[in-house]
Amino acid sequence: MKERTPLVKTIGLKRYFYSRPGFLARCLLGEKERTTKAVDGVDIYIEEGETLGLVGESGCGKSTLGRVIVGLYAPTAGQVLYEGKTEPNGQMIFQNPYASLNPRHTVRQILGVSLEKRGVPLEEREDESVKLLERVGLTPLHLDQYPRQFSGGQRQRIGVARALAMRPRLIVADEPVSALDVSVQAQILNLLEGLQAETGVSFLLISHDLAVVHHASHRVAVMYLGKIVETAPTESLFENPSHPYTQALLSAIPRLGATGESRIRLQGTVPSAVDPPPGCRFQTRCAHKMDICAEMEPLPVEIRGDPGHVVWCHLRASKS
Template identity: 50%
Template sequence: METPLVEVKNLKKYFPKKKGLLGGNKSYVKAVDDVSFTIRKGETLGLVGESGCGKSTTGRMLMKLLDPTEGQILFEGQDITGLSDNQIRTIRKEFQMVFQDPYASLNPRMKVGEIIEEPLIVHGYPKEKRQERVLHLLEVVGLSAYHADRYPHEFSGGQRQRVGIARALAVNPKLIIADEPVSALDVSIQSQILNLLKDLQEEFELTYLFIAHDLSVVEHISDRVGVMYLGKIVELTDKETLYKEPLHPYTKALLSAVPIPNPRLKRERILLKGDIPSPSNPPSGCTFHTRCPFATEECSKKVPKLKEIAKGHFVSCHLY
């Protein structure tokens, strides 16, 4: 069997909360709590969930921008969890990130050409070929050569995101982690960027971890989808199965909120009661039991394991 490009095992990230004036017990915000998944070469794994469920933190740990509290990250079979900054720098050209806010992630004092050239300099790309590479990348993402002499503030949101994608592609990575890359853009521009990402995936044989809160966006681009709630993956399967036969009550509620592009059809909305609990003080047992319409006594006491219900369909729920 082929080794997955990325393998994540029991990943956890706990942020310590500040103590009170008198010390007291140290508590933690459990941003990511025991997450495991794999991403095969050339596929797109979508990671979905409400704000604050730990999606972006997971992405940042894969990029080694954050160190995990516990767990393992394997890249092409190599454990990269404990590598030092110098060791990770040599591997980092294999995985790059496209950030959520294209304006905040681009240096306003650098011209676009310099922004795209920077990773080439860092990773020792031959000096005489850099300019040619920058202009080629601008063309690849649908911009023109003359855009290289402009500053980020002179571009629209969609164009800025294209610059971010060009920068991520600069060093020929194998994996791109796209953290809500279209959530700050207009709907008409969103589809352009999604189509661009799909075209680039075919052209450069890229693998994506696509993080989003919008299920309709994820359906358009993903091969498999993982649904996150309060730092845990509650359901993971291929997109056809997830959209046709969701099993977890949380996934069903999320899908019921996606509008149908037909004014005559109405979808039965599942309204969840209460608010999302705080990750610093999550409920006992299944973290979703406080809002779940099907919760039993067992749900409040025992944490459900992520188990395979059908081939490739994983769910963490006591109902199954």
């Protein structure tokens, strides 16, 4: 167990969404209230200066988890602690560079809001904005342009500058490069890496792209239907994936130069997070399903000889 307090820690974090069908739908179609358990009991931590990669397929709750951590959503249960305190203190970089900047605001206005919230006096904001722009690879000439005048990659740089202006200790990056062209993706990933080396900021990197996560993360957490199923230092996770889901996920990645013939095939699709199955969430698609998997939720097991590599799977529990 860790001695010092990590920068950010979540304790039993849950976030449910309730949908209440309309009066007619309830009376005539007999539809019931539904609970989507987007995040259902997550304990993760992020160290100072560390990048934690969060991977999973669409609908697994990874974006919701990121948004709870920066305080966009209030948790249904559990806590997010920033160095032991509950006030949210993280910034966010968004997936869609076209929707994440207000189309009616110039770059100056966009950065100005961040600087104002940080308490930078009015007369210093211009200089500060110029510094920020230069840091993310843009020039002062861009200060009075509107988002539509920029390419996707440049917009994402502005988004990074906006987050940076708050001098955050943690930045939650929600699919920061998945909407960008390959050549531009690398530029942004290198930018984030450079920022971390310079300022010691921590990242929660949310991505469905395992190659990106492998490249940029120190540790990785794999999420499935609202729960973390495996977490480990990056190398250890990619070399020795221990949860059947992680194994399938890793073998499904198209890799440059590999033939792709020898892969584990997952059957079926991701079940919905509305009323997930009791017991292990992955049992419906798991090739190693046992009786116990349907009965109780697996407890975390640390892989022997691999510190920090934890897996939530009955199969592992029975082995060790």
